[in-house]
Amino acid sequence: xxxxxxxxxxxxxxxxxxxxxxxxxxxxxxxxxxxxxxxxxxxxxxxxxxxxxxxxxxxxxxxxxxxxxxxxxxxxxxxxxxxxxxxxxxxxxxxxxxxxxxxxxxxxxxxxxxxxxxxxxxxxxxxxxxxxxxxxxxxxxxxxxxxxxxxxxxxxxxxxxxxxxxxxxxxxxxxxxxxxxxxxxxxxxxxxxxxxxxxxxxxxxxxxxxxxxxxxxxxxxxxxxxxxxxxx
Numbered sequence: 001x002x003x004x005x006x007x008x009x010x011x012x013x014x015x016x017x018x019x020x021x022x023x024x025x026x027x028x029x030x031x032x033x034x035x036x037x038x039x040x041x042x043x044x045x046x047x048x049x050x051x052x053x054x055x056x057x058x059x060x061x062x063x064x065x066x067x068x069x070x071x072x073x074x075x076x077x078x079x080x081x082x083x084x085x086x087x088x089x090x091x092x093x094x095x096x097x098x099x100x101x102x103x104x105x106x107x108x109x110x111x112x113x114x115x116x117x118x119x120x121x122x123x124x125x126x127x128x129x130x131x132x133x134x135x136x137x138x139x140x141x142x143x144x145x146x147x148x149x150x151x152x153x154x155x156x157x158x159x160x161x162x163x164x165x166x167x168x169x170x171x172x173x174x175x176x177x178x179x180x181x182x183x184x185x186x187x188x189x190x191x192x193x194x195x196x197x198x199x200x201x202x203x204x205x206x207x208x209x210x211x212x213x214x215x216x217x218x219x220x221x222x223x224x225x226x227x228x229x230x231x232x
Contacts (some may be wrong), residue, residue: 006038007036013034015055017096018055019057019095021060021132022101024084028089028097030088035090036051036090036093038087039085047063048060058085058087094111095109096114097116099122101120103120106127115133115134116133117134118138119136123136123141124212127144129149137156140160143165144165145164146212153214155219160219161220163226164223164226168210170205172187172211173213174201174202174213176220178218179216182221182224184223
C-alpha cells in the first residue's frame with residue numbers, strides 16, 4: 001500500500017469537508033487549528049484533494065474505471081483495492097461524507113454531520129450538532145449525547161442503534177417495517193402502532209425540544225442507555 005498525506009488550510013475553523021470513499025475504512029477526528037489533514041494508505045486506489053474557498057473535497061476511488069476491470073481486480077493476485085483514510089478537521093468543521101463499501105467512523109465533531117454508508121458500518125460518537133446517518137445494507141451506530149437538534153438515522157436492511165448517556169430532549173419518531181424495536185427511555189404522549197406493515201412508535205423525550213427520526217425497513221432499531229461515552 002502507498003501512503004499519501006495532504007494538508008489544506010481553511011480561512012476559518014467553520015469550514016466544510018466533502019468526502020467520497022469508494023472502498024475502504026475512513027476515520028474523521030478533530031484537531032486544533034484550521035487545517036484539514038488527510039492521511040491515506042491506498043492499494044489500487046486514487047485520491048484527489050481540492051479546496052475551494054472554505055470547502056475541502058476528498059475523493060478516493062478505484063484505479064480501474066470499467067466494471068469488468070473492477071471485478072477482475074477483486075480476484076487479482078496482487079490484492080483487491082483497499083483504502084485506509086484518516087482525516088483530521090477543526091472541531092467546528094461540517095462533515096458531508098459517503099462510503100460506498102466499507103466502514104466510516106466519525107467522532108467528537110461540534111458541527112453538523114451527514115454520513116452515508118451504502119454497504120458496511122456507519123459509526124458515530126459524541127457529535128455536538130445535527131446528525132444525519134444512513135446505510136442501505138449495514139449498521140448505523142451512535143454513542144454519546146444527542147443535542148437539541150433534528151437528527152435522522154436510517155437503515156434499509158440492517159440495524160440502527162443509539163446508545164445515549166443521557167435522555168435526549170426530542171420528539172421521537174421510530175419505525176421498523178420488518179423487525180424489532182426497543183426504546184429504554186420513557187416516552188410521554190406516546191403512540192404505538194402495531195400493524196401488518198411493522199411497528200411505529202412516536203412520543204416525547206425530555207422537553208421535546210429537538211427531533212429524532214429513526215427508521216429501519218428490515219432489521220432492528222434500538223435506543224438504549226449507554227454506560228459511558230466512546231471515542232474512536
